[in-house]
Amino acid sequence: MIHNLSSVRTQSPYLPFGDRQDAPFYGRDILSVKQFNRGDLEMIFGVAREMKEMVRRVGSFDLLKGKILANLFYEPSTRTSSSFTAAMERLGGSVIRINEVHYSSVSKGESLPDTVRTLEAYSDVIVLRHPEAGSAELAARYARKPVINAGDGIGEHPTQALLDLFTICEELGDPKGLTVTMLGDLKYGRTVHSLARLLTLYDVRLNYVSPEILRMPAEVMDEVAEKGISQREYTDLEPVLAETDVLYVTRVQKERFASEAEYDQVKGLYVIDSQTMARAKEDMILMHPLPRITEIAMEVDDDPRAAYFRQMEYGLYIRMALLAMVLGKA
Amino acid sequence: MIHNLSSVRTQSPYLPFGDRQDAPFYGRDILSVKQFNRGDLEMIFGVAREMKEMVRRVGSFDLLKGKILANLFYEPSTRTSSSFTAAMERLGGSVIRINEVHYSSVSKGESLPDTVRTLEAYSDVIVLRHPEAGSAELAARYARKPVINAGDGIGEHPTQALLDLFTICEELGDPKGLTVTMLGDLKYGRTVHSLARLLTLYDVRLNYVSPEILRMPAEVMDEVAEKGISQREYTDLEPVLAETDVLYVTRVQKERFASEAEYDQVKGLYVIDSQTMARAKEDMILMHPLPRITEIAMEVDDDPRAAYFRQMEYGLYIRMALLAMVLGKA
Amino acid sequence: MIHNLSSVRTQSPYLPFGDRQDAPFYGRDILSVKQFNRGDLEMIFGVAREMKEMVRRVGSFDLLKGKILANLFYEPSTRTSSSFTAAMERLGGSVIRINEVHYSSVSKGESLPDTVRTLEAYSDVIVLRHPEAGSAELAARYARKPVINAGDGIGEHPTQALLDLFTICEELGDPKGLTVTMLGDLKYGRTVHSLARLLTLYDVRLNYVSPEILRMPAEVMDEVAEKGISQREYTDLEPVLAETDVLYVTRVQKERFASEAEYDQVKGLYVIDSQTMARAKEDMILMHPLPRITEIAMEVDDDPRAAYFRQMEYGLYIRMALLAMVLGKA
Numbered sequence: 001m002i003h004n005l006s007s008v009r010t011q012s013p014y015l016p017f018g019d020r021q022d023a024p025f026y027g028r029d030i031l032s033v034k035q036f037n038r039g040d041l042e043m044i045f046g047v048a049r050e051m052k053e054m055v056r057r058v059g060s061f062d063l064l065k066g067k068i069l070a071n072l073f074y075e076p077s078t079r080t081s082s083s084f085t086a087a088m089e090r091l092g093g094s095v096i097r098i099n100e101v102h103y104s105s106v107s108k109g110e111s112l113p114d115t116v117r118t119l120e121a122y123s124d125v126i127v128l129r130h131p132e133a134g135s136a137e138l139a140a141r142y143a144r145k146p147v148i149n150a151g152d153g154i155g156e157h158p159t160q161a162l163l164d165l166f167t168i169c170e171e172l173g174d175p176k177g178l179t180v181t182m183l184g185d186l187k188y189g190r191t192v193h194s195l196a197r198l199l200t201l202y203d204v205r206l207n208y209v210s211p212e213i214l215r216m217p218a219e220v221m222d223e224v225a226e227k228g229i230s231q232r233e234y235t236d237l238e239p240v241l242a243e244t245d246v247l248y249v250t251r252v253q254k255e256r257f258a259s260e261a262e263y264d265q266v267k268g269l270y271v272i273d274s275q276t277m278a279r280a281k282e283d284m285i286l287m288h289p290l291p292r293i294t295e296i297a298m299e300v301d302d303d304p305r306a307a308y309f310r311q312m313e314y315g316l317y318i319r320m321a322l323l324a325m326v327l328g329k330a
Numbered sequence: 331m332i333h334n335l336s337s338v339r340t341q342s343p344y345l346p347f348g349d350r351q352d353a354p355f356y357g358r359d360i361l362s363v364k365q366f367n368r369g370d371l372e373m374i375f376g377v378a379r380e381m382k383e384m385v386r387r388v389g390s391f392d393l394l395k396g397k398i399l400a401n402l403f404y405e406p407s408t409r410t411s412s413s414f415t416a417a418m419e420r421l422g423g424s425v426i427r428i429n430e431v432h433y434s435s436v437s438k439g440e441s442l443p444d445t446v447r448t449l450e451a452y453s454d455v456i457v458l459r460h461p462e463a464g465s466a467e468l469a470a471r472y473a474r475k476p477v478i479n480a481g482d483g484i485g486e487h488p489t490q491a492l493l494d495l496f497t498i499c500e501e502l503g504d505p506k507g508l509t510v511t512m513l514g515d516l517k518y519g520r521t522v523h524s525l526a527r528l529l530t531l532y533d534v535r536l537n538y539v540s541p542e543i544l545r546m547p548a549e550v551m552d553e554v555a556e557k558g559i560s561q562r563e564y565t566d567l568e569p570v571l572a573e574t575d576v577l578y579v580t581r582v583q584k585e586r587f588a589s590e591a592e593y594d595q596v597k598g599l600y601v602i603d604s605q606t607m608a609r610a611k612e613d614m615i616l617m618h619p620l621p622r623i624t625e626i627a628m629e630v631d632d633d634p635r636a637a638y639f640r641q642m643e644y645g646l647y648i649r650m651a652l653l654a655m656v657l658g659k660a
Numbered sequence: 661m662i663h664n665l666s667s668v669r670t671q672s673p674y675l676p677f678g679d680r681q682d683a684p685f686y687g688r689d690i691l692s693v694k695q696f697n698r699g700d701l702e703m704i705f706g707v708a709r710e711m712k713e714m715v716r717r718v719g720s721f722d723l724l725k726g727k728i729l730a731n732l733f734y735e736p737s738t739r740t741s742s743s744f745t746a747a748m749e750r751l752g753g754s755v756i757r758i759n760e761v762h763y764s765s766v767s768k769g770e771s772l773p774d775t776v777r778t779l780e781a782y783s784d785v786i787v788l789r790h791p792e793a794g795s796a797e798l799a800a801r802y803a804r805k806p807v808i809n810a811g812d813g814i815g816e817h818p819t820q821a822l823l824d825l826f827t828i829c830e831e832l833g834d835p836k837g838l839t840v841t842m843l844g845d846l847k848y849g850r851t852v853h854s855l856a857r858l859l860t861l862y863d864v865r866l867n868y869v870s871p872e873i874l875r876m877p878a879e880v881m882d883e884v885a886e887k888g889i890s891q892r893e894y895t896d897l898e899p900v901l902a903e904t905d906v907l908y909v910t911r912v913q914k915e916r917f918a919s920e921a922e923y924d925q926v927k928g929l930y931v932i933d934s935q936t937m938a939r940a941k942e943d944m945i946l947m948h949p950l951p952r953i954t955e956i957a958m959e960v961d962d963d964p965r966a967a968y969f970r971q972m973e974y975g976l977y978i979r980m981a982l983l984a985m986v987l988g989k990a
Binding site: 058059060061078079082083085086089090092097290291292293298309312313315316 | 725726727728730754756757758770771773774775777778779781782783784
């Protein structure tokens with residue numbers, strides 16, 4: 001139901017006095033990066049900046065006091081689940097966690113629409129993580145309460161893409177003119193697909209560095225090309241390292257390769273260490289969606305350009321902003 | 331210890347100023363539907379109606395602020411666990427979840443009395459789900475804090491029965507004179523046993539529709555008969571559909587039958603679809619304890635008589651009422 | 661990094677107005693009993709007593725409102741996890757639970773330092789339970805937020821030792837001159853090692869009663885001896901029962917013995933029942949870290965000298981005190 005995402009919900013049985021029904025995004029679902037234009041992003045980032053400021057000043061505050069988030073995770077994701085939980089709690093709200101889905105009604109065969117309609121009897125907003133693409137859209141079709149997609153398989157993970165873009169904006173300012181280099185597994189990395197799509201809203205240059213078998217999918221490249229954004233592909237970071245403003249690293253998994261020998265041949269090319277950083281710009285940033293295994297050496301962590309732990313923190317502010325907005329409080 | 335359920339507890343180490351020790355149900359356990367008379371039900375439903383009104387008006391409020399619920403689940407039940415969690419959170423209280431009991435001290439062999447006495451050092455009220463009948467009573471015998479039975483095996487699930495009855499009262503008014511038809515697996519369905527028992531407090535007519543091998547147990551029928559309530563048994567819904575005010579559906583599981591052939595023979599008789607609803611009263615309601623698999627077709631969900639999702643919401647109000655009452659706040 | 665535990669952290673990105681940075685223990689990690697001197701203990705116990713008084717009077721209060729605890733459990737411990745959760749909630753704070761670590765990023769190979777640095781983006785204090793000795797220290801080295809060790813394998817479990825000592829002080833007053841008898845498995849019992857170490861700060865006499873193969877390790881005995889504390893070893897409780905002020909019981913597990921026959925020979929010596937208690941002092945106390953299986957008969961539970969359930973409650977106050985102190989609020 002992406003086509004009518006902007007329809008305002010007015011039937012909430014828990015509509016408290018004081019909700020601003022005319023607030024932007026009030027009652028809307030957050031399902032895909034495709035639903036946002038630049039104005040939307042600026043609005044979201046503006047609220048996220050306010051959240052960041054409030055967290056720095058007072059830690060938490062009661063903007064969503066009395067509101068309940070149902071955190072429905074059909075597959076584990078400590079990071080995303082904790083981030084939404086913290087976001088809700090820093091806004092004074094409460095969380096119902098349903099992340100042992102293998103034990104639950106769901107494992108007795110209950111359908112996602114039924115689970116969602118049950119949970120909305122108890123909660124004000126639903127965050128859904130599900131292994132199947134399209135599941136967030138399905139849930140949103142049945143739910144009267146807003147649904148936020150926290151990753152649906154090879155589909156979308158819009159809050160990750162928003163926090164990635166927000167990180168770039170906060171660390172480097174307006175993305176206009178930046179060179180963003182994506183490195184590693186660009187084929188299976190949902191993260192880089194969404195970020196590439198979002199970046200088409202800005203005048204950036206994109207470099208894709210990956211092993212031959214893990215190239216950025218044609219589908220994504222076609223979409224980016226349509227928007228007139230410059231894209232170039234490489235199998236080695238060296239040629240573009242010196243010009244890169246944002247180096248976005250993803251893990252290259254051994255399992256993707258036909259043989260260990262094939263993997264051994266390329267793996268060194270996709271590891272960032274102090275020597276790599278020595279040849280990078282002084283004011284670039286190094287990003288990673290985490291968890292990181294060996295693709296960024298721990299020695300890099302103390303480099304001020306290493307932005308991946310700050311990236312986690314930006315994620316908190318983005319999720320606080322989204323929760324406040326869909327609940328009509330920002 | 332059902333015989334002395336009404337004994338008031340006065341030794342709580344956490345007794346805060348302002349608890350109304352003379353409040354009805356203060357400090358009591360909620361273990362069985364057998365502990366309630368009509369006056370009790372009216373009191374609980376009165377409080378539940380206030381909860382419903384408050385939730386509609388303000389969403390949440392701080393009646394139980396500072397109180398802690400220990401949600402102790404020895405078997406999974408997303409629905410019941412989430413409902414109690416939401417109930418506590420909408421009242422401003424907090425929840426400690428212990429529902430990975432397979433990992434816990436319990437799996438090291440600790441007894442239920444010890445677990446309960448440990449948890450009450452941290453909490454103000456304990457909600458217990460346990461696979462063994464009688465376990466809630468055992469827990470209550472050792473706990474100084476109130477224990478609420480959230481289902482003990484083939485034993486009781488009193489809050490489910492209360493929410494079922496509350497649904498009937500809210501949707502159709504005084505149950506007096508209503509025809510309530512229970513359909514499906516009446517032998518193993520703890521839910522229908524408890525509801526049938528509770529309904530004996532009202533002047534209703536009961537129909538039981540089930541396969542021969544899944545008939546309502548004689549024990550329950552004897553109890554109902556003693557109260558002078560009319561009961562009739564059928565293997566087919568058709569003869570009573572037109573006169574039914576409340577159709578309570580439960581799932582008929584394939585596993586109950588000796589052979590798949592035997593199951594296939596009857597299963598069609600216990601599925602509700604639009605055609606069924608077309609022959610039902612205009613002002614009847616269709617109930618189901620959920621999760622629903624195939625026994626009610628999804629096409630029925632939009633029928634205003636389909637009450638099963640509203641039933642979930644009534645459950646929230648009932649559990650809010652019970653928590654507030656046993657903690658002396660209502 | 662135990663040597664610089666007392667370094668004050670001043671870089672917290674969430675430093676709210678009003679935190680008392682000059683408060684004792686502000687921003688410090690709680691990693692080992694070795695970090696405390698008697699003055700520290702008296703300060704902690706003083707705050708714990710205030711917590712006890714506040715809980716008795718008002719149940720909960722908002723000292724840590726807006727603060728978030730990340731409860732990171734790499735192995736299950738219902739008791740400890742619930743106790744910290746309750747402590748945080750009784751202080752008005754919130755909790756993020758990460759205790760399905762087998763599902764989490766960690767199982768994808770993420771390092772503890774990375775997990776900790778991610779969680780501190782969301783939380784104000786981290787409680788860590790981990791199977792490997794030294795892990796709490798490792799986490800603290802990387803975290804900017806305070807880390808509290810909730811047990812790291814055969815390493816330390818300082819909050820358990822503190823609550824054990826606090827129980828003795830609250831039940832019997834100044835430990836000076838008390839005879840403390842530790843019974844059962846003294847070899848593998850992390851609890852008794854830490855308690856013995858802590859008790860060296862007081863002028864007590866220690867008895868160790870255990871099977872030959874489960875004697876108190878030489879390493880611990882050497883440390884205790886260095887402080888000039890009297891220690892005696894026995895294989896039978898009888899000789900010291902009558903003089904014992906504190907009897908601390910731990911479980912003797914069958915698995916520790918070469919054969920069932922060997923176990924059967926000794927097990928009776930390490931079970932406390934009413935007959936044992938009949939020969940004990942009138943004002944002694946019986947302690948146990950729980951869970952208890954058969955090593956203390958249930959018939960003893962009603963004996964006023966049975967302190968093990970009260971011990972759980974003292975644990976709540978100790979953990980409330982520590983959380984408030986490291987967060988600069990006490």
